[in-house]
Amino acid sequence: MSFNIVKNDKKRVIIVGGGFGGLKLANKLKKSGFQVVLVDKNNYHQFPPLIYQVASAGLEPSSISFPFRKIFQKRKDFYFRMAEVRAIFPEKKMIQTSIGKAEYDYLVLAAGTTSNFFGNEHIEEEAMPMKTVSEAMGLRNALLANFERSITCSTERERQELLNVVVVGGGATGVEIAGVLSEMKKFVLPNDYPDMPSSLMHIYLIEAGDRLLAGMSEDSSRHAEQFLREMGVNILLNKRVTDYKDHKVMLEDGTEIATRTFIWVSGVAAITFGNIDGELLGRGRRIKVDEFNRVQGTDTIFAIGDQCIQTTDKNYPNGHPQLAQVAIQQGELLAKNLQRLQKGKPMQPFHYRNLGSMATVGRNRAVAEFSSFKTAGWLAWVMWLVVHLRSILGVRNKANVLLNWVWNYFTYDQSLRMIVYAKKAKEVRDREELEAKTHWGEEIQTQQPKG
Known part of the structure; x- marks a missing residue:
């Protein structure tokens, strides 16, 4: 090649x-x-x-x-x-x-x-990151599959593990995923799973620092935290995750949270x-x-x-x-x-x-700040929508995103809840295996990064 x-x-x-x-x-x-x-x-x-x-x-x-x-x-x-x-x-x-x-x-x-898993290999193996589209699809499949299994599981302990969601990392991504999962709990679960009380689902957002959205102002952090708490998200500040074993997130203070949906967005x-x-x-x-x-x-x-x-x-x-x-x-x-x-x-x-910078928390809830101008709530949410819609490549993509947003806004229904597991063709698997070995032989004298 x-x-x-x-x-x-x-x-x-x-x-x-x-x-x-x-x-x-x-x-x-x-x-x-x-x-x-x-x-x-x-x-x-x-x-x-x-x-x-x-x-x-x-x-x-x-x-x-x-x-x-x-x-x-x-x-x-x-x-x-x-x-x-x-x-x-x-x-x-x-x-x-x-x-x-x-x-x-x-x-x-x-x-x-x-x-960035900060050297914790066990967490790296078990947690679900969300940096790429493929990782997001893996998380979607896991989340929906856990909902399906929760209906047929035999014990309350297992059901709670399947329904609890733990998000580690209080930056923009953590805040946004926690907010959208809260809306899914409120608007989607009662309709899709009427035989399962949505109150059984608990969403935890864990941050090692003393506030959310550390890269933004304290006002924006306070508004984001208030929005999430109003939406039913359990926010744990000044809490450090040390491990994940037996479907439990372990915190430094000894607290354990049972979950099979362990989302890691705690730095890069x-x-x-x-x-x-x-x-x-x-x-x-x-x-x-x-x-x-x-x-x-x-x-x-x-x-x-x-x-x-x-x-x-x-x-x-x-x-x-x-x-x-x-x-x-x-x-x-x-x-x-x-x-x-x-x-x-x-x-x-x-x-x-x-x-400037901004983050959305949920429907009609967002924070935005541009130099000395700061806002939170509906106006910030609209600004977030406009800025991100303009930044997407391609007219078709812009139209698809806008139509999905409009549909979700008026129907309170995210309509793409299919579990689809992609299987790579043998030709692709063989090529990836070959490329993993090719051009990485004795001719390259690698040196591991220090520090």
């Missing part, structure tokens, strides 16, 4: 990751005079802010995903390759991937993050590659970059978005928040800087423009 891309007289930019930052960069390099190669382990871009709605049966995966090849149809000097990066060799200007090697003139790392860690120097990694395993998003100690490797940490911005000395807007702005500026390098001009440093 190989990339099968002919090198021409144009400089090649390889972008690893098609998230918000990588996609913005690839789009802005249109007609730039570069040969652009986008590498991603999936063949589609996904919209993370709405993944929780896939998990709660409010949206289909295809409504928040868009194929890369569709985005870049008829684009000259652009190539997409579905692959995973195994190693980077700066001295050779080359990357090693699951489908072979590729040389670059400029390399941009924009692979984002993965769930940057995706790293096999041979990356541990000295280049900062907090959260993010790659250290300078003011131009250039990886420290290199001239032709850059990192943007959640995968990097930049401490040169005077307003964010500890690094920028891991938000979509940071990645988008960095991708946009890097496109300009790469073109400036082409022309022999100096690059411009990155300064983040905070455009």
Whole structure:
């Protein structure tokens, strides 16, 4: 296997990751005079802010995903390759991937993050993360299957395990999934499962810190907590999860909560590659970059978005928040800087423009803040809907999401409650097994990241 891309007289930019930052960069390099190669382990871009709605049966995966090849149809000097990066060799200007090697003139790392289990391997094995569309579908299947089993189980203890839901992590994702599950309990369960009292379902939101939405103001945190408590969510603050055994979530203070739906959204860690120097990694395993998003100690490797940490911005000395807007702005500026390098001009440093933040809690309930303007409730909820609808790729996707939202709003009914287990074709399984072994042999001398 190989990339099968002919090198021409144009400089090649390889972008690893098609998230918000990588996609913005690839789009802005249109007609730039570069040969652009986008590498991603999936063949589609996904919209993370709405993944929780896939998990709660409010949206289909295809409504928040868009194929890369569709985005870049008829684009000259652009190539997409579905692959995973195994190693980077700066001295050779080359990357090693699951489908072979590729040389670059400029390399941009924009692979984002993965769930952070803080070294607890047992929790990593047992918990259900929610970072990707496929993970959201797995959670949806598990949640609905547990509802079905709860009707036929033989003991009250087992029924409680099946109906209890524990969400660990009080950030935006945790708040949003807890809120939507509360609405499912109130509006869906009584209709779909009339022979099972919905009061038996308990939703717990556990946060190790002293408030929810730590990245927002205390006012927004207070409003979000108030909304969730009104919706019947059990909120546990200053509580740290230490383990999960025998269908029980174990807390540091000795408390145990029985559940078979254990959702983990308690932080992220940057995706790293096999041979990356541990000295280049900062907090959260993010790659250290300078003011131009250039990886420290290199001239032709850059990192943007959640995968990097930049401490040169005077307003964010500890690094920028891991938000979509940071990645988008960095991708946009890097496109300009790469073109400036082409022309022999100096690059411009990155300064983040905070455009605000928001989180939805449920129907007519949300919090939003933009500089000195803050709001909570219906207005914030409408603003959240508009901002996220505008950000979704594709007219069809926007229409699908809008129609689902309108239907759910007026009928109080999320209509996508099917348990569908996908089985990979033998050809796909065989290819994945081969790629897992290929290009990861003795020729690559890997070094485990330090720290």
